[in-house]
Amino acid sequence: MSSADIYREMILDYYRNPRNFGKLGKPDITAHDTNPLCGDEVEMQIVVGSDPKKIEQITFIGKGCAISVASASMLTELAKGKQLDWVKQLAKEDVLKMLGNPELGPSRIKCALLGMKVLKTGVYAYMGANYEDPEGTESTR
Amino acid sequence: MLQTETLDVAKIRKDFPILKRKVHGKRLVYLDNAATSQKPKQVIDALVDYYSRYNSNVHRSVHTLGEEATEAYESSRDKVARFVGVGPRELVFVRGTTEASNLVRYSWGEKFVKPRDKLVTTLMEHHSNVVPWQLLAKRTGARLVFVGLLRDGTLDFAQLEKALSESPRLVAIAHCSNVLGTINDVRKICSMAKKAGATTFVDGAQAVPHMPSDVDAIGCDFYAFSGHKMLGPTGIGVLVGKRSLLADMEPFQGGGEMIREVFPDHSTWNDVPHKFEAGTVNIADSIGLGAAVDYLSSIGMARVRDHEVKLLKYATEVLQGVKGFKEYGPMDTDARGGVISFNLADIHPHDLATILDEDGVAIRSGHHCAQPLMNWLGVAATSRASFYLYNSYDDIDALKSSLERAREIFKV
Numbered sequence: 001m002s003s004a005d006i007y008r009e010m011i012l013d014y015y016r017n018p019r020n021f022g023k024l025g026k027p028d029i030t031a032h033d034t035n036p037l038c039g040d041e042v043e044m045q046i047v048v049g050s051d052p053k054k055i056e057q058i059t060f061i062g063k064g065c066a067i068s069v070a071s072a073s074m075l076t077e078l079a080k081g082k083q084l085d086w087v088k089q090l091a092k093e094d095v096l097k098m099l100g101n102p103e104l105g106p107s108r109i110k111c112a113l114l115g116m117k118v119l120k121t122g123v124y125a126y127m128g129a130n131y132e133d134p135e136g137t138e139s140t141r
Numbered sequence: 142m143l144q145t146e147t148l149d150v151a152k153i154r155k156d157f158p159i160l161k162r163k164v165h166g167k168r169l170v171y172l173d174n175a176a177t178s179q180k181p182k183q184v185i186d187a188l189v190d191y192y193s194r195y196n197s198n199v200h201r202s203v204h205t206l207g208e209e210a211t212e213a214y215e216s217s218r219d220k221v222a223r224f225v226g227v228g229p230r231e232l233v234f235v236r237g238t239t240e241a242s243n244l245v246r247y248s249w250g251e252k253f254v255k256p257r258d259k260l261v262t263t264l265m266e267h268h269s270n271v272v273p274w275q276l277l278a279k280r281t282g283a284r285l286v287f288v289g290l291l292r293d294g295t296l297d298f299a300q301l302e303k304a305l306s307e308s309p310r311l312v313a314i315a316h317c318s319n320v321l322g323t324i325n326d327v328r329k330i331c332s333m334a335k336k337a338g339a340t341t342f343v344d345g346a347q348a349v350p351h352m353p354s355d356v357d358a359i360g361c362d363f364y365a366f367s368g369h370k371m372l373g374p375t376g377i378g379v380l381v382g383k384r385s386l387l388a389d390m391e392p393f394q395g396g397g398e399m400i401r402e403v404f405p406d407h408s409t410w411n412d413v414p415h416k417f418e419a420g421t422v423n424i425a426d427s428i429g430l431g432a433a434v435d436y437l438s439s440i441g442m443a444r445v446r447d448h449e450v451k452l453l454k455y456a457t458e459v460l461q462g463v464k465g466f467k468e469y470g471p472m473d474t475d476a477r478g479g480v481i482s483f484n485l486a487d488i489h490p491h492d493l494a495t496i497l498d499e500d501g502v503a504i505r506s507g508h509h510c511a512q513p514l515m516n517w518l519g520v521a522a523t524s525r526a527s528f529y530l531y532n533s534y535d536d537i538d539a540l541k542s543s544l545e546r547a548r549e550i551f552k553v
Binding site: 002003004006007012016037038039040041063064065066067105108111 | 487488489490491492495496499506507508512515521522550551552
C-alpha cells in the first residue's frame with residue numbers, strides 16, 4: 001500500500017474539516033494525551049447519558065498529523081450513542097478498519113491509535129478502572 | 142550532478158556502504174544528518190579491527206593487547222583533541238553531548254551554583270542544553286533564564302546583554318542550532334559572558350561535524366559534541382573543559398580508573414581527564430571516533446563546510462519553487478549550517494516524512510528535541526533536511542520531486 005492509499009480523500013477531509021471538533025459546556029469526562037514522538041495532541045470530552053450509561057455527546061480538540069486528527073474525529077462519530085461498555089470492547093483493529101486498514105509502520109500506528117487511547121483512558125477512569133495502553137512501553141520510540 | 146566544485150561526492154559515497162542500500166526499492170537519499178551521520182568503512186573497519194585483533198581493557202593491563210588498546214585509546218584522544226584545537230588532557234570521553242551537559246550539571250553545577258544564581262540559556266537550544274540546567278536550577282534554587290531570538294532566527298544580543306547584566310553563573314548556548322542552522326558567534330558571546338563573570342558551556346554537536354572548530358579560540362569553559370554525528374560510532378562523545386576547572390570539579394561517577402587511592406573512609410581522585418572516566422571506558426567507539434576524525438581531516442573541514450554551503454544555497458533556491466514551501470531560519474547561508482527546517486502547505490511533517498520515505502528520502506519530522514523553539518516559531522513541528530559531505534545536488538532534486546508528489550497526494 002502506498003501513501004496515496006493511506007491519505008485517501010476521506011482521511012484528508014477529516015483532517016481538514018474534523019467533525020465534532022470543539023469543547024462541551026459541562027462534560028462528565030475529559031481526557032487528554034500526547035504522542036511524545038511527534039507532539040500530536042488529543043483531548044476528548046464526553047457527556048454521559050443514563051440507562052444504560054452511554055456516550056450522549058462527544059467532542060475532541062487537538063493538533064497533529066492527518067492520521068491522528070482524522071482518526072480521533074472519526075472515532076467520535078463512531079462512539080456517539082454507544083454504551084460505555086462498547087468503549088471497553090473497542091480494539092486496535094476496529095480503529096484501523098475505520099481508517100480503511102492503512103499499512104502503517106510502528107511509529108505511525110501510534111498516530112492512528114492516539115484518539116482511541118484518549119477515549120479509553122477517559123471512559124475507563126469514569127467507570128473507576130485503569131486503562132493500560134498495550135503500546136505504552138514503547139511510547140517514546 | 143554528483144560533484145560540487147569542492148568535493149567529489151561520487152568518490153566519497155563509495156566509502157559509505159549504507160548508501161548502496163535501497164529503501165522501498167529506491168536509492169537511499171539520506172538527509173537526516175543532524176540526527177546522526179552515516180559511517181564510512183574506515184570507521185567500521187576500525188571497530189572490527191579492535192575487536193578482532195587487540196580487544197583488551199585499557200590502562201591497567203600490562204600484556205601486549207592491553208598496551209595496544211591503551212595506545213589506540215589515548216592516541217584517539219590526541220587526534221580528537223587536535224581536531225578541535227585543544228590539549229588531550231582537556232578532553233574527557235563521554236557518551237555524547239547529553240552526557241557532557243549532565244556531567245557539567247553534576248560535577249560543576251552542584252559544587253558552584255548557589256541559590257538565586259542565574260543560569261542563562263537560549264530559545265534555540267536542543268533539550269540537552271535546557272533540561273540539565275532546569276534540573277540544576279531546581280536542585281540548587283537557581284533560576285533559569287532564556288535569551289530570545291530575532292525574527293530571522295538569530296540570537297537577540299540585546300536580550301543577552303540584559304541577561305548578562307544580572308551576573309549569571311552560567312551561559313549555555315549552541316554553537317549551531319539543530320533546527321534553524323543558526324551559527325552563533327560563540328567567540329563573541331563567550332567573551333561577553335566572561336566579562337560578566339559567567340562560566341560558559343557551548344553545545345557543539347551541530348558544529349564540529351560540519352565546520353572547522355577551534356575550541357581554544359572560542360574561549361569557552363566547556364565545549365561538547367557527539368561522535369555519531371561526525372561519522373563516528375554511537376555512544377562516544379566529548380566534553381572539553383578548562384583544565385583548572387576540571388581539576389576543581391567533583392567527580393561525575395565513582396568507580397575504577399577515576400581514583401588515585403581508595404581507603405575505607407575516603408578516596409582521592411585520578412588526574413584529569415581520567416577523574417571523569419569511571420569504569421571501563423568505551424574503548425572501541427573512541428577508536429572509531431579517532432578513525433572518523435582521520436577521515437574528516439583527510440578531506441578537510443573547510444572543504445566540508447564549503448560543500449555544505451553550496452548545497453544549502455542550491456536547496457534554498459530549488460525548494461522555494463515548490464508551492465506552499467515555507468522555510469525557517471536565517472537566510473544568510475554564511476551564518477547557517479547545512480540545515481533546512483520547513484513546512485509544506487498544511488501537510489503535517491509526519492505525513493510528509495511518511496510520503497518521502499516511500500521515495501527513499503529520509504528526513505526528520507517533529508519537534509527536533511527543541512520544543513521551546515517550536516513554540517517560538519508558532520508551529521507544532523517542522524520537517525528538516527540536513528546535509529553532509531556525501532550529499533549532492535541529486536539528493537536535493539530527489540527531495541524536491543518527492544515534495545511535489547506529497548503536494549499531489551494532499552491535493553495542495
